Amino acid sequence: MAVRLTLNNGQRIPQVALGTSRISAGNLEVTIRRALEMGYRHIDTAFMYGNEAAIGKVVEEYLETSNLTRQDLFITTKLFPSYMKGTAVGPALDESLRRLRLNYIDLFLIHVPCAMKELDNYPLKPQQPTEFMAVDLKETWKAMEETVYNGKAHSIGVCSCNSKQLDYICKTARIQPVVNQVEAHARLPQRKLHDYCKPRKILLQAFCPLGSPNFSGPVALNVVQSSDNLVEHRVIIDIAEKHNRTPGQVLLRNLVQRGMAVIPKSENPQRMEENLRLFSFSLSEEDMIQIDKLETGERRFQLAWYKGHPEYPFDEEF
Numbered sequence: 001m002a003v004r005l006t007l008n009n010g011q012r013i014p015q016v017a018l019g020t021s022r023i024s025a026g027n028l029e030v031t032i033r034r035a036l037e038m039g040y041r042h043i044d045t046a047f048m049y050g051n052e053a054a055i056g057k058v059v060e061e062y063l064e065t066s067n068l069t070r071q072d073l074f075i076t077t078k079l080f081p082s083y084m085k086g087t088a089v090g091p092a093l094d095e096s097l098r099r100l101r102l103n104y105i106d107l108f109l110i111h112v113p114c115a116m117k118e119l120d121n122y123p124l125k126p127q128q129p130t131e132f133m134a135v136d137l138k139e140t141w142k143a144m145e146e147t148v149y150n151g152k153a154h155s156i157g158v159c160s161c162n163s164k165q166l167d168y169i170c171k172t173a174r175i176q177p178v179v180n181q182v183e184a185h186a187r188l189p190q191r192k193l194h195d196y197c198k199p200r201k202i203l204l205q206a207f208c209p210l211g212s213p214n215f216s217g218p219v220a221l222n223v224v225q226s227s228d229n230l231v232e233h234r235v236i237i238d239i240a241e242k243h244n245r246t247p248g249q250v251l252l253r254n255l256v257q258r259g260m261a262v263i264p265k266s267e268n269p270q271r272m273e274e275n276l277r278l279f280s281f282s283l284s285e286e287d288m289i290q291i292d293k294l295e296t297g298e299r300r301f302q303l304a305w306y307k308g309h310p311e312y313p314f315d316e317e318f
């Protein structure tokens with residue numbers, strides 16, 4: 001059920017994670033508990049999501065009452081962009097671990113490559129800072145490496161980095177990033193970035209893998225409304241009907257079959273089940289070609305807050 005991929009450091013990561021951003025607060029604890037009962041073994045969170053404490057509470061309770069041990073679970077959290085100075089990285093992870101009630105994190109990711117100034121209300125509330133800060137990505141990465149050396153993170157990686165940023169980090173890294181977590185779905189299949197990452201053994205982990213249908217976040221999040229809804233696309237529906245699966249499963253299976261990890265968010269029990277059950281069917285070459293044709297390059301998460309930042313990642317082709 002929980003198929004795992006081997007990362008470049010030998011750690012094993014469940015290929016499907018539950019995305020937790022925007023799970024409604026009132027539904028969060030029940031959803032995390034349900035996910036663990038269903039067989040999810042990988043939970044994706046971040047300081048930015050403001051849900052680490054609730055997730056930590058449920059995980060702790062679940063480990064006390066089930067046969068699972070901490071080693072059975074894989075928890076990912078992310079470094080908030082205001083904590084990218086070398087001296088801030090370790091304390092930020094300590095705070096995340098405290099909220100999550102864990103003594104180590106399986107995967108610690110730089111949430112965006114763009115450092116932002118700290119706000120006055122340190123420690124920060126999970127709200128978006130607004131001013132840029134000049135921090136060399138190598139400085140942040142060096143501090144990320146320290147979290148591995150001191151045992152607080154088992155693996156480290158990045159999000160939304162382009163190939164040049166990965167090159168820059170990897171050149172002097174003592175520990176290579178294991179993951180680049182990026183937006184990827186049928187409209188934005190990330191072929192070039194994937195081709196760049198494969199030989200370097202950096203796993204592409206797809207956020208927004210369903211194309212984030214029904215996105216209704218605050219305007220400030222600057223998520224571009226999609227021109228269509230991939231789970232309602234005729235091509236996807238036809239393939240789903242042929243395999244007796246759902247459109248969501250087809251979209252996720254396409255990414256999984258290309259070797260990516262996926263982070264679908266759902267708080268609906270039936271869809272949560274569907275999203276986990278991707279390994280008892282496969283798409284034919286013809287299906288994959290049909291899905292390839294849906295590529296438009298359309299990006300939902302433009303990271304518009306960071307436009308103009310020297311590390312804004314999307315001015316490069318990939």
Ligand SMILES: NC(=O)c1ccc[n+]([C@@H]2O[C@H](COP(=O)([O-])OP(=O)(O)OC[C@H]3O[C@@H](n4cnc5c(N)ncnc54)[C@H](OP(=O)(O)O)[C@@H]3O)[C@@H](O)[C@H]2O)c1
Pocket residue numbers: 018019020021022044045111159160181182206207208209210211212213214215231246247248249263264265266267268271272274275301
């Ligand atoms: N690193 C980053 O910068 C970054 C950025 C964005 C997201 N992420 C991570 O990626 C996760 C997923 O991204 P996302 O939430 O934007 O997009 P998504 O997973 O592509 O889409 C989630 C939406 O699809 C619906 N859905 C889920 N399963 C479905 C299915 N089988 N069929 C039809 N609809 C389905 C969900 O509604 P229901 O809940 O009602 O099912 C929700 O509205 C986030 O939760 C977060 O953990 C990371």
